[in-house]
Amino acid sequence: MDNAPFEPRLIDAFVREDRVHRRLFTDPSVFELEIEKIFNRTWVYVAHEAEIENCGDFRLSRIGLQPVIVVRDQSGSVRVHFNACRHRGVTVCQEERGHAKHFMCAYHGWTYGLDGQLAAVPYMEGHPAAFSRDDYGLHPAPRVAIHAGFIFASANPDVLPLTEHLGAAAQFLTDFVELSPTGRLRIQSGVHKFRFTGNWKSQVENSVDGYHAMAAHGSFLGPVLRARLGRDISGMVDGTSPTRSTALNGDHGLLDFRMVNRAEILGVKESELPAHLQDYRQLLREHLGEARAAEVLRRNGGDGYNLLVYPNLFLIGVQIRTIQPVSVGVTEVYCVPTLLEGAPEQINEARLRSHEDFYGPASFGQPDDMEMFTRQWDGLQCEALEWLMYDRGLERELPTPEGQASQLTDESAHRALWRHYRRLMLA
Numbered sequence: 001m002d003n004a005p006f007e008p009r010l011i012d013a014f015v016r017e018d019r020v021h022r023r024l025f026t027d028p029s030v031f032e033l034e035i036e037k038i039f040n041r042t043w044v045y046v047a048h049e050a051e052i053e054n055c056g057d058f059r060l061s062r063i064g065l066q067p068v069i070v071v072r073d074q075s076g077s078v079r080v081h082f083n084a085c086r087h088r089g090v091t092v093c094q095e096e097r098g099h100a101k102h103f104m105c106a107y108h109g110w111t112y113g114l115d116g117q118l119a120a121v122p123y124m125e126g127h128p129a130a131f132s133r134d135d136y137g138l139h140p141a142p143r144v145a146i147h148a149g150f151i152f153a154s155a156n157p158d159v160l161p162l163t164e165h166l167g168a169a170a171q172f173l174t175d176f177v178e179l180s181p182t183g184r185l186r187i188q189s190g191v192h193k194f195r196f197t198g199n200w201k202s203q204v205e206n207s208v209d210g211y212h213a214m215a216a217h218g219s220f221l222g223p224v225l226r227a228r229l230g231r232d233i234s235g236m237v238d239g240t241s242p243t244r245s246t247a248l249n250g251d252h253g254l255l256d257f258r259m260v261n262r263a264e265i266l267g268v269k270e271s272e273l274p275a276h277l278q279d280y281r282q283l284l285r286e287h288l289g290e291a292r293a294a295e296v297l298r299r300n301g302g303d304g305y306n307l308l309v310y311p312n313l314f315l316i317g318v319q320i321r322t323i324q325p326v327s328v329g330v331t332e333v334y335c336v337p338t339l340l341e342g343a344p345e346q347i348n349e350a351r352l353r354s355h356e357d358f359y360g361p362a363s364f365g366q367p368d369d370m371e372m373f374t375r376q377w378d379g380l381q382c383e384a385l386e387w388l389m390y391d392r393g394l395e396r397e398l399p400t401p402e403g404q405a406s407q408l409t410d411e412s413a414h415r416a417l418w419r420h421y422r423r424l425m426l427a
Contacts, residue, residue: 005029006029011425011426017394018415019390020387026329030328031199031328038424040066040156042154042156042159043143043153043165044062044152044311044313045151046061048151048320049146051336052071052078055073055075056071056072056099056100057072058071058100059097061080064155065325066082067091068083070151071100078151080141081138082139084138085110086118086136086139087110088105091105092104100114103138115137117133117137147170150173152165166252166309168248168249168252168403178292179284181341181343182342185339185341186339186341187320187337187338189352191336192336194333195330196330197330198373202331202372202376203314203331203333206372206373208255208308208413208414209255209414242260243255243257244400244407244408245407245412245413245414247403247404247405248402251419251420253307253310253413256305257306258304258305280344283343310420311323318338319335321334321335322334329377335366337351337355339351392409392410393409394411
């Protein structure tokens with residue numbers, strides 16, 4: 001019964017190879033254990049360096065439920081501070097992002113430098129003689145590491161190195177950034193925020209779900225794209241597609257579209273591309289070399305992959321998406337469109353339009369998914385429903401250099417995420 005006390009040892013029985021128990025989505029005590037065992041013990045994505053380019057630039061983020069400030073200090077180093085004054089625990093920064101010379105608690109005026117050190121205390125003489133500002137700086141995140149500009153932090157000082165956590169996902173993070181002719185992203189176009197009634201793992205699973213596209217997004221993939229393109233491209237996402245669901249080494253998830261060239265499907269030759277696209281491709285060749293540029297170009301226009309770096313980072317199209325659990329039945333999602341430094345402006349304008357078209361708040365894709373998450377939460381209240389199924393493609397997975405893969409509409413990527421979940425929860 002759902003009201004029986006949850007025991008952590010049940011995780012092993014509740015996560016099976018081809019199914020997962022409903023209670024892992026609905027039990028508040030499971031959610032509390034997830035915060036402790038997953039978000040507070042492994043690496044979580046907190047920001048990208050492109051969001052804090054200059055000394056004093058900052059943005060707020062979270063490690064699980066713990067608020068943090070990600071800031072570039074006076075020396076140019078990236079810092080991650082827990083956002084809590086050492087006096088009474090009041091947050092010292094409220095603005096989601098911006099530029100600052102210091103952070104001050106509005107309650108009693110304790111003021112901290114960008115490096116987290118306590119710089120000023122009003123009426124210092126009232127404290128005991130032994131009181132020293134050196135002892136009361138903002139608590140730093142125990143571990144901070146960066147890959148391809150993606151900033152990860154951990155509340156666990158003994159967490160494995162980030163390279164081990166990322167595994168095969170590391171190369172895909174690099175590929176995402178190297179679409180820029182300078183190897184740098186620009187993040188300056190704001191953020192779309194969503195809050196839905198449902199469990200955070202619903203968005204995690206959806207991120208690598210190739211099965212739902214024709215049903216949940218049928219109006220976009222069918223009539224909308226047919227009207228725009230003059231032909232049916234549904235075969236790119238159905239069960240006959242050569243694209244794949246991949247369980248990456250390291251147990252992250254991937255929907256792999258790299259074998260699909262959308263320009264070829266639409267009958268467009270490179271020599272017929274607009275001048276700005278040809279200029280862009282030449283810039284990439286000059287920056288990366290012929291072979292590497294050709295490889296990176298396969299990712300352009302969203303043709304490459306959807307990547308889920310467990311537990312909270314998702315790359316899709318031009319977007320960096322962060323998944324933030326709030327409670328067992330409330331989740332927030334932050335969607336940040338990215339631009340390519342050094343690319344022709346027409347490229348970046350097209351990236352923004354594609355973000356708005358399918359993933360923005362007035363678009364097709366994201367509202368479809370949010371509605372499904374809410375309906376799933378409602379359905380999961382049915383106690384007669386005991387198990388959720390993840391058996392598609394189980395018997396046709398094949399090894400690849402990056403992990404186990406099967407057809408796009410299969411659930412290899414889902415199984416990878418649940419293996420990762422079980423390992424973290426039982427650690």
